[in-house]
Amino acid sequence: MSEKKEYKVIGTRPIRHDGVDKVTGRALYGADFQIAGLLHGRVLRSPHAHARIVSIDTSRAEAYPGVKGIVTAQDLPDPADKVADLGEGAVNLKYLCDNILARDKVLYKGHAVAAVAATSPHIAEEACTLIDVAYEVLPPVLEVRQAMEPDAPLLHENLKTTSLGETADEPSNVASHLQYKKGAPEKGFAEADVVIEREFVTGTVHQGYIEPHNATALYNPDGHLTIWCSTQGAFTVREQVAEILQYPISKIKVVPMEIGGGFGGKISVYIKPVAALLAMKTGKPVKVLMNRTDVFEGTGPTPASYIRVKMGATKAGKVTAAEAYLAFEAGAYPGSPVGPGAMCIFAPYNIENVLIDGYDVVVNKPKTAPYRAPGATNAAFGSETILDELAERLEIDPLEIRLMNGAKEGDRRADGPIYPRIGYIETVEAAKQHPHYAAPNGKKHHGRGVASGFWFNIGLESSVTINVNVDGTINLVEGSTDIGGTRASIAMQAAEVLGIPAESVNPSVVDTNSVGYTAVTGGSRTTYATGYAAYEAAQDVKRQMIARAAKLWEVDEANVQFADGEFSCINGKEEQISFRDLCARLGETGGPVVGSGTVNPGGAGGAFATHVVDVEVDEETGKVEILRYTATQDAGKAIHPSYVEGQIQGGVVQGIGWALNEEYIYDAEGTMTNASFLDYRMPTCLDLPMIDTVIVEVPNPGHPYGVRGVGEVPIIPPPAAIANAIYDAVGIRMTELPMSPERLLKAIGTI
Template identity: 55%
Template sequence: MSTGKYKWIGTRVDRPDGADKVTGRARFGADFNMPGQLIGRVLRSPHAHAIIKSVDTSAAEKLPGVKAVVTAKDLPEQPNVIVPAGEMQVNLRDITRNILAREKVLFEGHPIAAVAATTDAIAKQAVELIKVEYEVLPHVIDVTEAMKPGAPVLHDHLITEGVKPAPTKASNIAKRMDNTKGDFEAGLKQAEIVVEREYTTQAVHQGYIEPHATLASAAEDGQVQLWSTTQGHFQVRGFVSRLLGIETSQIRVTPSEIGGGFGGKTVVYLEPIAVRLSQKSGKPVKMVMTREEVFRASGPAPGGTVRVKLGAKKDGTIVAAECEIALQAGAFPGSPLGPACWTSFACYDIPNIKVVGFDVVSNRPKVAAYRAPGAPISAWGVESTLDVLALELGMDPIDLRLKNAAKKGTKTSYGPTFDTIGFVETLEAVKKSAHYKTPPKPGYARGVAAGFWFNVGADSSAASHVAEDGTVTVISGNPDIGGSRASLALMAAEELGVDYSKVRPIIADTSSIGFNFVTGGSRVTFATGLAVVNSVRDMIRELKVRAAKTWGVDPDAVIWEDGVAKPAGSNVGEFEPLTLSQLAATAGKTGGPINGHAQLNAQGAGPGFGVHVVDLKVDRDTGCVHIDRYTAAQDVGTAIHPSYVEGQIQGGAVQGIGWALNEEYIYNAKGRLDNAGFLDYRMPVASDLPMIDALVVEVPNPHHPYGVRGVGEVPIVPPLAAVGNAVARSINIRMTDLPLSPPRLSAAIDAATPKMAAE
């Protein structure tokens, strides 16, 4: 843990929003209401793929209590332009069609129309009165099927990008991406051992417990207010502005507390509809998704296929590596293909790398970001194949990774050369851990895997205000999804040299602070933290000016230390230090309020690396996996609030365990989702798990004043292969298709067991 270098950083203080969140006082998305509000509901497609021949809303409009109905006709057409959205990119032409279908419905659950009524019951009744005439088309769900010639084509205009010469016919392959370093074929010739495997993964959902919710109030003068549960209220503002043609400054979005997002709340579904319903009805409109709607029609993470080929020397040195990935984008192009490709071999210093990726549309909901988008899928393939290699070489899996580990100076396949990183330190921490030094319990097997995430910087704004009594408010604009208020306040208290309890962090709406990019990419503590630190420094600069004025000296002759202004040296004169409260009390005489501001585009987000170890056993009769022990090690830069850093690591690991063992979107022959609920979409529950030991490694990021690296994304990357590798070593079968659910495992065990002699 932190070394005593700091007073506040590295301490486990109570979070500022703690009392609100343990008493039910905190207001989440569905907890906002306005007098006279209407309730909005959405009509969704029952078909996976169909032409919309007509939509008749007349009967719904006539139902007493219905105040507005909207269809795609109420949203202006959008250009074919790609804009950033969270960690992903979206095309405006596509996103308006994702929000309300136009020519076709492209997945079961695709919204077609929405109504606002005085009660929820009337709204539901009205939705059922909308008549839609469909021409049902053949559909395609599976990514491999969708890539085949002759597959039903979702978009007649979709010509594969990244292929030369450009194809002349539309297909479901939106993009091909090539990413190389050195010469893979030449490298492979030097190999003494070659291993190759193919893998699949299924679509999984972020599984945030709070469904999407919004409350919109459009006034007669054109101003719009929105309350929304989102990872980025500035993104909500931007999308509503673009999609409805409203000037950005006319829209004010206040973020509610957010009940989980994990990337899934970086895009918009309800907000533009709610605003349009509010404009048409003249009343505030509240919309909340059901859990079923969340599963069917928000953005899960893609499933896909991964093929990995590794060539190595007998001593374990990897000389050539190839990865081919095809990801489901869902109904519209835009899977996290880039990150999936770029992260695939980012943990390793390999001279010859070839990565090819395909972004493929099919009749599924359009994917959204999910914690380290794309990375767990390629890591599942790469880290599993590394385990095959380790077994064939008879090498310890940590030693194999240490032999090939990326370090400072390693050039990545996607371009950048690493600065100071902590992968070797993380591997060594695992090797030295009590867990790794102790063999698994009898009957249990051990799996190891690593993971990487770039981490993100981007745009942040912050302000710091000294109140009249000398206490401080720190204002930023990123929804606090897991304790970031605490980490921001800790950095502000450290910088200012005052008690943590004197610093109150708040999250401002879009009209009260400058632009902030989404809470995502593990960027808030790094980038918004940097903005907060800079705003405090700006405030300190002003505090020194005020002290100088009080003393009648030059501002350069004042220093700020331990929360007080002091003369820089004895030559300045004999002055008693001035505290924040003293300077605040006289602020009116020295120049007015004392504030600081900062805005930046943060560069130098330090990449993060994780290494996970799991001991488990497989019940050979039921196919159930029992996890006995789990250690997740990660280089976090500096743990600003160690408890929340551990929490990110533990939570990410468990989401990865769910992905590995049980979670999957299951479609039936009609292209409809069969498990759109928490009973059948089986996320980990408390009784599935042991404690998750978070092993925090601190290799400070040289590009942040306190050494911060993002933490949240890395921990979901290793678990898929860590679990798979342990299963392989447990039952001696290399499972290549996720999830490793009981039916799949017991079928594999049965298939591998010699049939009993006919008795």
């Protein structure tokens, strides 16, 4: 593949296909769905962080006028203790079911206990207060290090630590321990002239999508179940609901409505099986909506963590060894992203000697869910801060030390894989050459910091069908919910193949009965993998169209050539026909043309980012102001640069929120005390400057246009970059997230 390849559609900035619907309020999101005879569902949630359910009495609620049905865990099939792969890795079914409706124990405040369907949402809410649940309250464990203590209260009596393949005899809150080792870390540290070790703590943070979870379910007497919802993956909803309800997938249709943000948080199901149960029980369509408090308390945030990082380097700046200890809060059930955190922590660097230990630990908080590069942001906060300190101690420029140790093609990551062509060094060079890095930064209380990040990106299955229209346009059918402009980025790849404008593609995101299996919109995979499927489907169309031209001209297919939207005969006859004109002649040459493409590509190229930030620290108030921000990132090939920039900017700002403000604040009983958008403080536009982006393009050899995923990696560097900038401003190393005014004032010594 040539890096200089000229494209007609790719790299341009057309108006997105779903744009008009979304700026006119016409786009229908999950909560907007209406259907005749609709009932409204509401979930009753646990007021306790840890308690045994003694009894549930629904009789008063059932007698309340307007109530049509109530469900509890007794209405769910008793889950076998089996492990199922539901498209996002292996999931223990009992844990999955217990998180939908608690059976024996509630394990966090907000844990769903029962649900009511009624004629109005207000009646359903009132009826919830009439359900009598008797609890035996147990002591909660709310922090990862406390949960690891031998005498800590146990969440699960049967959970035993799996450590490097061995299962322990005694139960514990530590679900698993993993380790990656490369070289001889002790020898590496002995070779170092400077060794730095620090502890880091990060808070629980939420994805903060603006649209709460929603689901409307309809059950027909023939056994067909339909669920309209917003989700990152209609097919994973189908799989999860099928497993939880022990119901055949062939009888479940999931219709993905528009989705109002997800960032990893709308992959796991919560209320979808509940809506289905209520629909089955009442025989009526039932809509269940979460409110904002439900979202904070009852859906998966991303873990708090305790991290220890040790790195050593020679005087010349070569990092000789690195060690990390990562303990992640999984929440109520095992499954934190400590694995990816462990794989990503030193991934931007080629370090000879590495030891990484990771622990997945249950605590009485909501079961955690993925959040944009899950695990990697926590981890990089530690490693990128230590690297900054090494650079400072060795009097080496922080970008220079990254260039000296940066990973390249052929280098091996600590967890095993050998890098193909990657663009890490290019992102550091781009940051170094940016005017931002050369701009003066000497004012009092002003500081500059840098940090880098790595995320794998994933491939997985995608399917696309293309129906050719007689007027030279195509209808593109896909299964990837469009969470940020992917109708455009997928359509553009098909348009490029067929030599037609992006506007000649009508993309549709359809239900699970209407397109081939497609994995979640997640893992930065949609433009890569569903785009790849669109490329293949368009190639299929192209092959069939060549056959039609050959038939028309009565020549062999090998004599037909297609370039720039024109078919021409290359042998003997002087024939030429445009894609558009040939489309008008499909009927006479054999009937409609439908192309299809399915992929499960293994070549998702890893993405790297390097960020530069300037801050001002107010020593009186502890407030950190972001003055300037520049993010460089290897996108492989930017299909629609505006939306690549948008992904980078959005990721950066989520990272800034994580760095400075956002965290779940718990009281001693395990109640989140800030479960609203007022008190869980996400960045507003007043908190920010413009976010400059530099798209570096080192094509991914694993994609026909060189695409790498772009969505996740930009959230990784901000906390460390900002911590490094705060150090530059006031000489204090911040090691706890968020770096809130209170923490900063304490660290400075003002309070």
